[in-house]
Amino acid sequence: MRKTIGAFLIGIILVEPDYALAYIDPSAGGLLVQILLGGIAGIGVLVKLYWGKLTKLFRKEKNDKP
């Protein structure tokens, strides 16, 4: 369990974006921390959220091409 969380955290830290002022509800970060601490199922939710971001990124790049 610890190893899974560790590997996941290292993964997401590597792709951390630069800071930009957050306009959304300031507790969004707090909700995600709590989801992560919800255990394996919580990690599943986060992976899903990040997967969505990743695929969106590729979709965007495709659309950008002339």
Added chain:
Amino acid sequence: MTSPESIPDFVRASGSYRDPEGFVFFQGDRVFRALTKDGLASYHDFRQSPLSQWLEEEDWITRTWETDSASAGGIAAKFPEIIGVIEQSRIPFISYPYEWSFDMLKDAALHTLDLLLHSGQYGFTLKDATTYNIQFFGRRPIFIDILSMAKYVPGTPWAGYTQFCQQFLFPLALTAHRGVPFQHFLRSYPEGIPLHVMKPLLGGLGWRKAGMFKHVILQSFFQTGFQADNPALKSNFQTLKFSLDHVTALVRAMKKIITQLSSSSPKSHWAGYSENRSYTAPEVEAKQRFVEKHLQDIQPSSVWDLGCNTGEFSLIARKYADLVIAADADPESVNRLYRHCRENGISEILPLVLDVTNPSPGLGWNNLERQGFLDRGKPTVVFMLALLHHLCFTHNVPFEYIFNLLQVIEAEYVILEFVPKSDPMVKKLLANREDVYPWYTLSAFESEAFKHFSLVDRHELPTGKRVLYCLKRRGH
């Protein structure tokens, strides 16, 4: 139709507008909460639980009781959404987290967490986790926002988690891990230190300290990572079957982190002041006798000890007054006094971190949400012991300004010490600078003082250098 103007003395608390279930108002010296339908239902839920009785008996929360409909009538007529009014016991002096010392904020944090843990056993939780829900009454913190107590709804997170981090954990960690006093940060950020400010303040290796990776780095990462998408996250807590057990586990983990934090600010110059000062034992005794004699005569209800250092004279004053505000700009001295009071069960002293040359201003919406220090009460007696020379030589404050401040404070009596230029402490203050204070003389001081105050007593300390005054405000 009744308007607030026709309700005697109705004053709505200017900082009480966030909670949709009600608001605080004052009538004279009494404190009330006006409740909406939801607020009243939530209050009844809480009162019907054995939890409320236990918390009141143990002085964990302020006492509340429903008032009769007659006194509620005027309010309900003006505010149609209000259907009930409760009264709550009054805190003698309101203080704010930017005036607390390290251990005061730490005790307030632990009190909030203990309240969450205990309430959880009865199926209740706190809707938020703000420092402003805590006050110091007696020697320990007390929770004052009864409307924050609510039944926990399964499938929801710890609602006050981020607020707790920003208002309690981050300031405490800043002082504990970086040696930076948190008070000025909390004055600038009344909602607590934001994540994007805390992260760089933590420093390169700060993430290795207990809880910092999770609560600062990770939270900040999630916060910034999802700002563009802003996904709806609430439903995930239902999917995950989030329960009170999850919340309790988070709160317990937080409590462990907070418990381990200790103040590591650099050794304070002032905290050792009473041991290093220039006068002799007989002088100290004479000073104590002078103060004690006049307190006996005056029988004050409250005393403000400005520049209290570690509170030597506050500890005398508390024998004669129900409330002693012991204020000093040095957080470490104030912390020492707080710990002394806590360990010895002293309940009359409220130690506060406060710079006389820059007292807490009005803050928040309209600058009225949090009152300025000078607007929060009128003392019977003000002490300015071994303070005058610091104000004059370090901060260039003229005598006229000092008596102007005392006029603003509306102190009936002032017990003040004049320290002449020949005093070794003053010589130290002037050692490396030009003496641009030709006006600093005993006669100039007295002539300014007697414009506004009449002399009750004057006493030269045995060495004949320092002079003690007990002054009474003219017209009183």
